Amino acid sequence: MKPLTSKERIDANNLIAQANRKDFDAAHVTAVSVVGPADSGKTSIIEALLSRLDPKIGAAAIIANPTADREVSRIIRHGYQAVPLLTDNLTAIQVRETLPRFDLHQLDLLLIESVYDPLSPVEFDLGHHIRIGVCSAADQDAKVAEYQLLITTSDLVLLTKTDLLPLVTFNFDVFCQGVQRLKPGLDVIQTSVHRNQGIDTWLKWLEFHAPSNKRTSSAPRLFHPFAKWFHN
Numbered sequence: 001m002k003p004l005t006s007k008e009r010i011d012a013n014n015l016i017a018q019a020n021r022k023d024f025d026a027a028h029v030t031a032v033s034v035v036g037p038a039d040s041g042k043t044s045i046i047e048a049l050l051s052r053l054d055p056k057i058g059a060a061a062i063i064a065n066p067t068a069d070r071e072v073s074r075i076i077r078h079g080y081q082a083v084p085l086l087t088d089n090l091t092a093i094q095v096r097e098t099l100p101r102f103d104l105h106q107l108d109l110l111l112i113e114s115v116y117d118p119l120s121p122v123e124f125d126l127g128h129h130i131r132i133g134v135c136s137a138a139d140q141d142a143k144v145a146e147y148q149l150l151i152t153t154s155d156l157v158l159l160t161k162t163d164l165l166p167l168v169t170f171n172f173d174v175f176c177q178g179v180q181r182l183k184p185g186l187d188v189i190q191t192s193v194h195r196n197q198g199i200d201t202w203l204k205w206l207e208f209h210a211p212s213n214k215r216t217s218s219a220p221r222l223f224h225p226f227a228k229w230f231h232n
C-alpha cells in the first residue's frame, strides 16, 4: 500500500481530532492540551493543578511521551486516572484509541500532556478545546523563536521554573517579545511549582476559558465558566 503523504496524514488526523472534540462536547468535558519541550515542567504543573482542584471536579490525564508509564504514577498519586501513551509524536488517532478507557460522562476536565519537538511538528490538533504551551526558564529566552507552531497554536503560555530566574541569564522581557512576535496578544503566566506560584492564576484562567457553559440546564452543573475549580 502506498504510504500517506504528509498532507493526507494531517487531513486524516484533523478529521479524527474533530470527532474527539465532538465526543468531548457531548460529554461536557473540557479537553486541555498541555504541550512543551521535554523536561519543561508539564507533568509538574499538571500535578500542581490537580492538587488545587476542587475534588468535585472530575479530572483525568493522558500522558504521552516515551517514558509515560513511569510518569502516570505522579498523577495517580493525586487520586486521578491517568493513561500513558508511549509516543513522542502524539496524534488525534492515538488520543481517540485511548478514550474508551475513560468514562467521559464522569469527567469535567481531561488534561492531555504531550511533547513538542520543533523538528517534527506534524499532527498537532488532538481534539482539545484549549492548548497550553509550556516553556521553561531553564531554557534560553530567545529559543521561543524556534517554537513557532507551539506558540501559534496555544491559547496561553506558561513560563515554568521561574524560581530559577535569579540564577540564570533568562530574560523574561526578551521571552515575552518573542511570544508576541509569533502571536500578538497571547497571555503568558509565570509559574513555579517549587514556590507554588502562578498555579491559581492558571486555574482561574482555565475556569474562565472552559467551554463548559454548554451544559444543559437539566444536567448537573459541576462548574460553569465563572465557578471556582479550585479549593482554598
Ligand SMILES: Nc1nc2c(ncn2[C@@H]2O[C@H](COP(=O)(O)OP(=O)(O)O)[C@@H](O)[C@H]2O)c(=O)[nH]1
Pocket: 036, 037, 038, 039, 040, 041, 042, 043, 044, 045, 160, 161, 162, 163, 164, 191, 192, 193, 194, 195
Ligand atoms: N526549579 C524548578 N524545577 C522544576 C519546576 N517544575 C518542574 N521542575 C523540574 O523539572 C524537571 C522536569 O519536570 P517534569 O514536570 O517532569 O517535566 P516534563 O518532562 O515537561 O513533564 C524535574 O526535575 C522537575 O523537578 C519548577 O517550578 N522549578
Ligand SMILES: [Mg+2]
Pocket: 042, 043, 044, 065, 071, 113
Ligand atoms: Mg511529563
